[in-house]
Structure formats: structure tokens, C-alpha cells
Amino acid sequence: MSMPFSETTLVKDIVNEQPKTSDVFKRYRLDFCCGGHTPLITAATELSVNIKQLMAELNEVYLNEENQKDNMEVWTDSSxxxxxxxxxxxxxxxxxxxxxxxxxxxxxxxxxxxxxxxxxxxxxxxxxxxxxxxxxxxxxxxxxxxxxxxxxxxxxxxxxxxxxxxxxxxxxxxxxxxxxxxxxxxxxxxxxxxxxxxxxxxxxxxxxxxxxxxxxxxxxxxxxxxxxxxx
The missing domain is CATH 1.20.120 (Four Helix Bundle (Hemerythrin (Met), subunit A))
Structure with missing residues (x-):
């Protein structure tokens, strides 16, 4: 499965798609709420985070079947x-x-x-x-x-x-x-x-x-x- 995001994807959009990625961002101290409108590569560069390693960890979250269950804390389709x-x-x-x-x-x-x-x-x-x-x-x-x-x-x-x-x-x-x-x-x-x-x-x-x-x-x-x- 290819990664559903790229280096230019906004941080907020990654968390919107899969809220469990917030755990990864927290580990690297990357702001996904107030600073969520920042492209992934920009956010990583500002804190000297290795972008390849970061993307690999985010992708692992996506691939984890347990995280794909319908238990999301946020819902883009909800009223x-x-x-x-x-x-x-x-x-x-x-x-x-x-x-x-x-x-x-x-x-x-x-x-x-x-x-x-x-x-x-x-x-x-x-x-x-x-x-x-x-x-x-x-x-x-x-x-x-x-x-x-x-x-x-x-x-x-x-x-x-x-x-x-x-x-x-x-x-x-x-x-x-x-x-x-x-x-x-x-x-x-x-x-x-x-x-x-x-x-x-x-x-x-x-x-x-x-x-x-x-x-x-x-x-x-x-x-x-x-x-x-x-x-």
C-alpha cells in the first residue's frame, strides 16, 4: 500500500485522516493543532526532524489494522x-x-x-x-x-x-x-x-x-x- 500522504501534505490533514498519527507528532513535538496548516516537510525541517524516518513512522500507523477501526476521535463527515x-x-x-x-x-x-x-x-x-x-x-x-x-x-x-x-x-x-x-x-x-x-x-x-x-x-x-x- 502506498502512503496516503506526501511531504507537502498539511499536518492537520494527516491527523484528520488518521487521528492516531497524533501520537507520532507528539513524540517529535510537532504541532498538529494550532500549527496544523503547515506542510509536513516544513514542520519537520523547523525542528530538525528526519523527514524519511517521520514519514516511515506515520505510514506504519496507517498500515496498522488496529488503527483502521472506526474508533476515531474526530469525524470530518459528522454534523x-x-x-x-x-x-x-x-x-x-x-x-x-x-x-x-x-x-x-x-x-x-x-x-x-x-x-x-x-x-x-x-x-x-x-x-x-x-x-x-x-x-x-x-x-x-x-x-x-x-x-x-x-x-x-x-x-x-x-x-x-x-x-x-x-x-x-x-x-x-x-x-x-x-x-x-x-x-x-x-x-x-x-x-x-x-x-x-x-x-x-x-x-x-x-x-x-x-x-x-x-x-x-x-x-x-x-x-x-x-x-x-x-x-
């Missing part, structure tokens, strides 16, 4: 209403719950270990900014933007310009939280634990990394599947 309900149920609700549960652990680790590991003070700062922005962002989507999208079955409606303005605002917010997550990864040296890391320290790093993965899929679904329909 906007179906995608919105999926976002609310599988991303917004778990996100808000995780932010609430993780907060006391982030605070505790920063207080207990911050003197010897000053990077944890930065983790605390970045996490709480991320938390504030995502709570506000999710509320704006559910209270204002999603209801508007569900009413706009015809993208040529007279309200289209207003909707595009809201979408552009949301995408800028996505860019910002993406930068916060990249800063968290950088300050933690890719979530590498020190030798003296306690159980709570370990828990915080693992859950922050999981939060990053979920957020990137969340943003990809909105930017590259849902919002793209209205431009």
Missing part, C-alpha cells in the same frame, strides 16, 4: 452538532474536572519542593494561567459560540461575519494556551523527573503531560474540523 456534543462531553467536562482536581497537587508540589526545584514555581504560574484561560474559553464556547454555530446550518447566512470574528478570537486563545503548554514542557525538560521526586511530584508531571495531549486533540478538533467549516 457540527455531533462534534459540539462530543467536545462538551469528552473534552470540556473532563478538562474542568481535571483542572479542579490537579490544582491542589500543583500548589502542594510548588510549596514543598519549590526551594530546591525553582522550576516548579514556574510550573505553578503557567498551570494557573492555563487553568484560568481554559475555564474562560470553554465557557465562551458553550454559552456564545457553540449555540451560534448550531444555528448556522448555512455558512452563507448574514451572521457569518460575526461568527468568523468569534472563531478567529477563539483560535488566538488556542494559540496562547498552546504556548503555555509548550512553556510547561520546556521548563520541566519534557517532564523529566528529578531523582528526589516524591509521589505527588510524579503525579503532577504525568497528569500535566496527559492534559497536554488531551488539549492538543481538543484544539485540533475545533480548529481543523469544526471551525474550518465556516471559512
Amino acid at each position: 457540527s452538532e455531533e462534534i459540539i456534543n462530543h467536545i462538551k462531553l469528552h473534552y470540556h467536562r473532563p478538562l474542568l474536572e481535571e483542572l479542579a482536581q490537579l490544582s491542589p497537587y500543583v500548589t502542594k508540589v510548588a510549596k514543598v519542593h519549590g526551594d530546591h526545584h525553582p522550576e516548579l514555581l514556574k510550573v505553578y504560574e503557567l498551570f494557573y494561567e492555563f487553568k484560568k484561560k481554559m475555564i474562560e474559553h470553554s465557557a465562551k464556547e458553550e454559552e456564545i459560540v457553540f449555540p451560534m454555530l448550531e444555528k448556522l446550518e448555512n455558512p452563507t447566512t448574514e451572521n457569518r461575519n460575526e461568527m468568523i470574528s468569534y472563531i478567529q478570537e477563539l483560535e488566538k486563545e488556542h494559540d496562547h494556551v498552546g504556548e503555555l503548554l509548550r512553556s510547561l514542557r520546556e521548563v520541566t525538560s519534557d517532564y523529566e523527573l528529578p531523582l528526589d521526586a516524591c509521589g505527588t511530584y510524579t503525579l503532577v508531571y504525568k497528569r500535566l503531560e496527559m492534559l497536554e495531549e488531551q488539549t492538543f486533540m481538543h484544539v485540533h478538533l475545533e480548529n481543523n474540523i469544526l471551525f474550518a467549516r465556516y471559512f
